[in-house]
Amino acid sequence: MTSKRSELLLVIAGLVLLLVLPHILYPVFVMKALIAGLFACAFNLMLGYGGLLSFGHAAFFGTAAYAMAHSTKLWGWPFEAGLLLGVAAAAAVGVVMGVLAIRRQGIYFAMITLALSQMLYFLYLQTPFTHGEDGIQSVPRGKALGFIDLSNGLNMYYTLLVVVLAGFWLIWRTVHSPFGQVLKAIRDNEPRATSLGYNVDRYKLLAFILSAALAGLAGALNATVFQLASLNDVTWQHSGEVILMTLLGGVGTILGPVIGGALVVTLQNYLAASGLPVDVVIGLFFIACVLLFRRGLVGEVIAWNERRKGS
């Protein structure tokens, strides 16, 4: 009971913090961190709960960003419609990539998703609607629900907060649903899950599509906030970044990727100002994570807490 209560307190404290944060920190920075957190959480749905490492999640993020940017800028679609189109487009890419990639496991799954997302990168590089290296620029932020002017920083922030929290809530519900339980069973022992009569591939595919759609939600929001959809969103480096966020925060934890996302965004901001080579430091973090604390920050805290309870 006390742990339930402290969990609730934690959630309320978090919400209060998120409400006041844009008044303390630069709102765009907080939005960037929230988007990163959502992206990492979506990715973690696949790695942490499905046991499959996707090295191609930038494809979903980028696809949705393009869909959002194109539909709101050229077709004049409203914010909500653009968001939906972005999520749908990412899910569609997820279907294609998922159908191919779940035919192999483990390390091959990672290589296949990486290769397919790189293929998409080349396609986007060549198709005219993405405007190649320039990307789709000055994407209008528009109005949410027809009356909330998103060009105002705080309006944008609170709208984004609602959408992101809805995304987190969906992920939380999925993980704790019967579907999530089956997914974890597959991760822990696939042959056993098969023998229990679950159609393992179908579960994996569904999880992959859901993960892709949520990554798309993050990508679409990103295009609106930064008013830009560019090739950078689709690169393998971006796919790597989301892995680092998740790893740093804690694979298979709900809170971990959010914290990891915020940390990586903070780190990037700091490094961009310092003139140090960003990639080198990110790479060193990667190496340190893999060698020293594979459970990630949140994972280590949980393990420490359990050890303390145990003794």
Add this chain to the structure above:
Amino acid sequence: MSTEPVLQIRDLEAWYGESHVLHGMEFDVRAGEVVALIGRNGAGKTTTLRAITGIVKKRAGSVKIDGTEAIKLRSDKIAKLGLGYVPEERGIFATLSVRENLLLPPAVKPNGMTEAQIYELFPRLQERARSQGTKLSGGEQQMLAIARVLRTGARLLLLDEPSEGLAPVIVQHIGRIICSLRDQGFTIVLVEQNFRFAATCADRFVVVEHGKVVDQVASADMDAKSGELAAYLGV
């Protein structure tokens, strides 16, 4: 015999992951002896061999080979003490030819058999030298697995169920080979389910139960104790 045992095992514990399999095994093997470890499935016989070779890494206690403590050594260093291991299910490499399988283990002691001597002993292996290792019949694979360690000069051999899954006539043949190895002065530790087969050349039986030695019977006392042995084996 007053000489120091070739293999001295004291208080040997071993684990597979979290599961504790050996609980203080103790026995000695003297030079030139053939000792058979017998006991039910899961008693810890194979684990004992794997703990001696260092394949099971999580272990404690003492394993002395020719007087050298091996408990802290890595498996390749243990082999170099003069140990030859014939694993369960022979361990023939599918990606290696018969000859490559034969030549794989490096010499661990001087005066191992030459390739020619091996082929004299096992003419079949020469005929099939270029085939893929696992294309051999079960009996041939068993011969190859034994021949493989004879080349290395090891004088202490650990054989894990050499009779397993073989036709009776082949089992007899393998039995004769083991007896002839004993006559040549090899020291042999044999793990066996097939009690009759073990009886053909063992000097002594070490009965294992729940990861411990519960009895030792010299082959001379066999007849008197056959009832007890049968009870141990659950036959």
Add this chain to the structure above:
Amino acid sequence: MSYQALMAQLAIGVSNGAFYAMLSLGLAVIFGMLNVVNFAHGAVFMLGAFVALFLKLQLGLGYYASLILVPIIVGAFGVLADLALLKRLRGLDPLYGLLLTFGMTLVLEGIFRYFYGSAGVPYSAPEGLVGAVDLGFMIMPLYRFWVIVASAVVCFGTWYAIERTRLGAYLRAATENATLTQSFGINVPVLLTLTYGLGVALAGFAGVLAAPIYSVNPLMGSNLIIVVFAVVVIGGMGSILGAIVSGFALGILEGFTKVFYPEASNIVVFVVMAIVLLVKPAGLFGRAT
């Protein structure tokens, strides 16, 4: 499309295939032994080209000297990287190996990008390899021809060393069952480290070969490595010969695509991968996993 143009693209295709073959070969050998998908393979390829450049600029050493020295230097780097980093991940889920080598890639590329930006530095081919060679059925740039020959020799040499020598038998045995191999008295941990060094040296060699064709630049490896991953998925990672054959074949296919449908030339390998996954998921030369 003229015959000459077709042949010119074919030549480029085969020589690109030569790089795919050398890199996927190294990847396959490393994966077989260490169970690590070496993401850093592309970065090491780039490192090889840069080391050749340094040897030339700092020590005045030429192309041929680099062809010998660079694999040794890069191989030594691989041995150190294995001892310092990869070795700690033995026995863990192979995904960690992929992530660690991904981190190594970011660091290596980041360092070179910090000093050189993304622009390339030219590295000229030695005089003896400039010009064209008449093969009878076509006229080919001599350097491309040299790349094909050199990589064919290196691929064959690697295949021979693995399939026909005693050390190769150790490698195959350890790939199949490392524990048992070690229990025969073979020092498997050293073998693993050496394998990583050798696989990486192969990529370094390919980097030197590539230097005169592509300009030496920090990103020359990372875009290539992802294509090579696709090649490896197509060929199946279990087979040395499969890696070589699919490397060359896909290079040729890419060359032809450049002729007939240039827009698709940089995605054709990925498309083939998708088809192979649908038809034969284990890869053309792979055993079912």
